[in-house]
Amino acid sequence: MSRAATDAGTGVPSDRFVIGYPFARVQHGDMEGSVTEIRRLYCAIALAAGVLWSPLAAAAQEKIRLGVLPFSESLAAIVADKQGFFKEEGLEVETSKFESGAIAVPVLQSGRMDIVLSNTVATFQAIEQGLDAVVLAPGAVVRASPPDTTTALIVRKGSIKSMKDLEGKRIAVNVINSSAWLHMVAALDKHGVDRSKVRFTEVPFPQMNDPLLNGQLDAVAQVEPFRSALMATDNAEIVSWTYVETAPNSDITQYVALTPWVEKNRATAVKFVRALIKGAQFTASNEAATRDINQQFTNLNPALKDKVLLPRLGTTINLREMNHTMEMMQKYGLLKAPVDPSKRVFTP
Numbered sequence: 001m002s003r004a005a006t007d008a009g010t011g012v013p014s015d016r017f018v019i020g021y022p023f024a025r026v027q028h029g030d031m032e033g034s035v036t037e038i039r040r041l042y043c044a045i046a047l048a049a050g051v052l053w054s055p056l057a058a059a060a061q062e063k064i065r066l067g068v069l070p071f072s073e074s075l076a077a078i079v080a081d082k083q084g085f086f087k088e089e090g091l092e093v094e095t096s097k098f099e100s101g102a103i104a105v106p107v108l109q110s111g112r113m114d115i116v117l118s119n120t121v122a123t124f125q126a127i128e129q130g131l132d133a134v135v136l137a138p139g140a141v142v143r144a145s146p147p148d149t150t151t152a153l154i155v156r157k158g159s160i161k162s163m164k165d166l167e168g169k170r171i172a173v174n175v176i177n178s179s180a181w182l183h184m185v186a187a188l189d190k191h192g193v194d195r196s197k198v199r200f201t202e203v204p205f206p207q208m209n210d211p212l213l214n215g216q217l218d219a220v221a222q223v224e225p226f227r228s229a230l231m232a233t234d235n236a237e238i239v240s241w242t243y244v245e246t247a248p249n250s251d252i253t254q255y256v257a258l259t260p261w262v263e264k265n266r267a268t269a270v271k272f273v274r275a276l277i278k279g280a281q282f283t284a285s286n287e288a289a290t291r292d293i294n295q296q297f298t299n300l301n302p303a304l305k306d307k308v309l310l311p312r313l314g315t316t317i318n319l320r321e322m323n324h325t326m327e328m329m330q331k332y333g334l335l336k337a338p339v340d341p342s343k344r345v346f347t348p
Helices: 028-052 054-058 072-081 099-111 120-128 179-190 209-212 226-231 242-246 258-265 266-283 287-298 319-331
Strands: 064-067 091-097 116-121 133-138 152-156 170-173 198-204 219-222 237-241 252-260
Touching: 064 072, 064 099, 064 252, 064 266, 072 091, 072 116, 072 266, 072 287, 091 266, 099 120, 099 252, 116 120, 116 179, 120 133, 120 179, 120 252, 120 319, 133 258, 133 266, 170 179, 179 219, 179 242, 179 319, 209 219, 209 226, 219 226, 219 287, 226 237, 237 242, 252 258, 252 266, 258 266, 266 287
Parallel strands: 064 091, 064 116, 170 198, 170 219
Antiparallel strands: 116 252, 133 252, 152 219, 152 237
16 A cells, blocks of 8 residues: 555644734733633634635645556556655545456445546446446557557467367456456457357466466466466467457546545546646656566566566547447447446546
């Protein structure tokens, strides 16, 4: 758990003082009563100062409870913290890790988080089910061409001749009906594979490689950094970049907040987005430093630090591609009714 700055406690700067108090003349005989009156006046002035000097109070630290994913897709926020961009905005950001957007979103809804990083699928599904939320900023974005950090469909080298050969085979995804599953079935569909003949099984990303190599699985939908580790064995080959094939340039993940929280803390939300974008821009122009931060954050094997592919991080929300993902979700049964992304986007 990281903190960008020291807790400001009451929210009032410690060096704040009252200006312009008209010190009264006190005669010796009235000293005791006058001291009491002076104390009362000080309390009244201090209270008034809290109202009249509100701009000073606004300069105090503003706390945000942020939920991120334990992958490099979270780097914009992690870099913003490490490089002091949140602190520059007067924000104190406390981060917690969640294994998936599907886990993070319910915690957001419960009020235990202020902002979470979620994937598009989990966000749209939660909104369809009644979550009153808005998208503050993009997270990771699919590249227009491979390679990419998103899922690659990987098989044992030489085990199939075409995608059609996957019919009747066992394919692992992290979660069935997840974002990875959605783009997987869309890619299979594109290549003419009858997905009803494919046996999907759930296996966490870190645990996919060995079962593929030893023959327990026929294919896996794998992401970085585990993809690089698998390909380094020289016993596997990529047959499809599922996201790149089905949704190039789309936002994979977004930073999401409840609408009532944004309405109440609009200035804080604006500062968060501003710092986050600085973090994304930093990663694009400071690869060495970003790789160091990524290795520490993801607990990546140091031997892979300079080999893994870093994500493409967005700086603007892509409504057109969000609509495309929403349409895919409807086509493959992950949404019953359309969700209008344009009504769910935060405008600073």
